[in-house]
Amino acid sequence: MVNINADFVNPFLEAASAVFKSILNVDLRRGKLVIKESPIPSLDVAIIIGITGGVTGEVVYSMGYAMVVKIAQALVPGLKEDQVKSEYKDIIGEMANMITGNAMNLFASSGKRINMTTPTVVEGKEFTITLIKQTTLGINLYSPMGQLEMNVALK
Numbered sequence: 001m002v003n004i005n006a007d008f009v010n011p012f013l014e015a016a017s018a019v020f021k022s023i024l025n026v027d028l029r030r031g032k033l034v035i036k037e038s039p040i041p042s043l044d045v046a047i048i049i050g051i052t053g054g055v056t057g058e059v060v061y062s063m064g065y066a067m068v069v070k071i072a073q074a075l076v077p078g079l080k081e082d083q084v085k086s087e088y089k090d091i092i093g094e095m096a097n098m099i100t101g102n103a104m105n106l107f108a109s110s111g112k113r114i115n116m117t118t119p120t121v122v123e124g125k126e127f128t129i130t131l132i133k134q135t136t137l138g139i140n141l142y143s144p145m146g147q148l149e150m151n152v153a154l155k
Helices: 006-024 065-075 081-109
Strands: 029-036 045-053 057-063 114-116 120-123 136-143 146-154
Touching: 006 065, 006 081, 006 136, 006 146, 045 081, 057 065, 065 081, 065 146, 081 114, 081 120
Parallel strands: none
Antiparallel strands: 029 136, 045 057, 045 114, 045 120, 057 146, 136 146
């Protein structure tokens, strides 16, 4: 039996939902939960956040490139396609910073002290990242902009 504490997962879910609602005006709908061996992302663009303190591990968000383009165009209206290609990592990174900040506040308000690394944005099918091999809860979240995969590997 796999035991992943909801107290570690819910702040990230709440933070992502709040940021998507407040800055993009879209709701995230929770889909299927899956247990994975590691937080390796399955979609094109990944945001990796390291966690230390009261809990340790990694949280990895990933989404398809089409969703990234929609987010970039919503947050910076008027971006041309070539500008999206050169700017999207900064735009998605900023959104990840907002989610991370919200999650840290939620942890703090529940009395848990944690630290998070600055989010790292990576993309493409041709990269290799080494993530901890640890039981991971994969949560699929859906919005009108596309699917957001959230992999939480914390202990």
